[in-house]
Amino acid sequence: MIYTVTLNPSIDYVVQVNQLNLGALNKMDNDMKFAGGKGINVSRVLHELGYDTTALGFLGGFTGDFIVDTLTNQGIPAAFTPIQDDTRINIKLKSETETEINGQGPDIHPGEVDALLRQLDSITRQDTVILSGSTPPSLQNDFQQQLIERIAATGAQFVSDTTGEGLTAALSHLPMLVKPNQEELAELFDVTLNNQQDVIHYGQKLLDLGARHAIVSMAGEGALLFTQDGIYHGSTPAGQVKNSVGAGDSMIAGFTGKVIETRDVLDAFLLSLAAGSATAFSDDLATAGNIDTLTEKVTIKRLA
Ligand SMILES: Nc1ncnc2c1ncn2[C@@H]1O[C@H](COP(=O)(O)OP(=O)(O)OP(=O)(O)O)[C@@H](O)[C@H]1O
Ligand SMILES: [Mg+2]
Structure with missing residues (x-):
């Protein structure tokens, strides 16, 4: 099984306003909502290519429900860890230029972190884990490090698609x-x-x-x-x-x-x-x- 882990998924709310007037009332010309998140994208393409995959990570609130529903409709297996807070919404504002406003991400409580880590314990050396994207700011900086150590301990091979400290931490565990x-x-x-x-x-x-x-x-x-x-x-x-x-x-x-x-x-x-x-x-x-x-x-x- 190829697991993907998305710690900070989002609803990507794409809003088209052809003539944007800041500080005034604008009408949307078009709007769309997508289930966003880098690990989720990886799972969607793996599934499309016929590979067995399960999407993991944190999801909560009505925004989290939207993402679960979207994945279910697309037939993508998912086993997200439920959280109390709402999964974030990222706004992609398309006008003459493109402006992005990304949510920070929800607070993740200690019990929720433990629940995700426990899920990872059932991974075996036959599995592969793909860690993609950013970490919600409410988690400590070394959370990626912790996660990688947990995965490495199972003997599963892993893939890391993150930046900065998370990437440095990944490299030392032979991704x-x-x-x-x-x-x-x-x-x-x-x-x-x-x-x-x-x-x-x-x-x-x-x-x-x-x-x-x-x-x-x-x-x-x-x-x-x-x-x-x-x-x-x-x-x-x-x-x-x-x-x-x-x-x-x-x-x-x-x-x-x-x-x-x-x-x-x-x-x-x-x-x-x-x-x-x-x-x-x-x-x-x-x-x-x-x-x-x-x-x-x-x-x-x-x-x-
Ligand atoms: N404009 C393009 N034309 C053709 N192929 C492209 C183009 N952009 C991306 N690709 C293909 O996709 C690969 C990955 O793209 P890119 O380097 O933009 O990744 P990225 O910045 O990590 O993207 P993201 O994080 O948004 O998924 C490229 O190496 C190339 O093979
Ligand atoms: Mg990338």
Whole structure:
């Protein structure tokens, strides 16, 4: 089983106001609500690709109910830890420009933390756990660290898609995969990346620090894969970008699902590239059909 953990999911409330007047009454031209959260995205794409997945994390209140209902309607297995507070709402305001206003996230009480940690105890070494996204501010800074230690103790392999301290904590526990994008890589090492040589240099450091595989994604420029045996660049196919939110999450789903299925790292990289671009070329997340079509159009080149 591939578990995803989303500690701070959200309802993404996308509001279109064509002519926005700040300080005045505005009418929405269109509005949509989505079940948001990086681990949830990963589970949705895993499910789409036919891999067994269960989405875990914290959900509460009427907003949490909305997310559970959405996942149930899509047939995505989920076993979220219930919390008292409401799951947050993130506002995506689309006008002449795009403005995002993200909620901080609910207070998570100690009993709720314990309930999530207890759930993780039933994970076995046959399972994989994908930790994605941010931690609600009410949890201590070292919560990701605690979580990773708990998962590592079960013998399950894990994937970390987070930034800063959480990523540093993950690396020391030998994650199967980390997937920073280029900006996140620069932030981790507190450097500016000026060219591909720089990205290769710091990407390789992810392996030196403990990652078994690392993908550094570079949006429209494709991605670099770092393995114990070599470094590879994967291309992006031609296509019309519609909404690249979740492209990185789709990449993680493709790689993790495939590498568990076949143990073939390059096949997994190929599927991850196709899934990332298929999401970038869709309004919502990628469909299996679109991913399949793009698999033929992605190329991988060995660099070192
Ligand atoms: N504009 C694009 N055109 C083609 N492919 C894209 C584009 N944007 C993303 N992709 C594909 O998806 C992969 C992941 O994208 P990106 O680097 O934007 O991840 P990310 O920043 O982690 O995204 P997110 O966190 O929103 O899921 C890229 O490596 C690429 O293969
Ligand atoms: Mg990302």
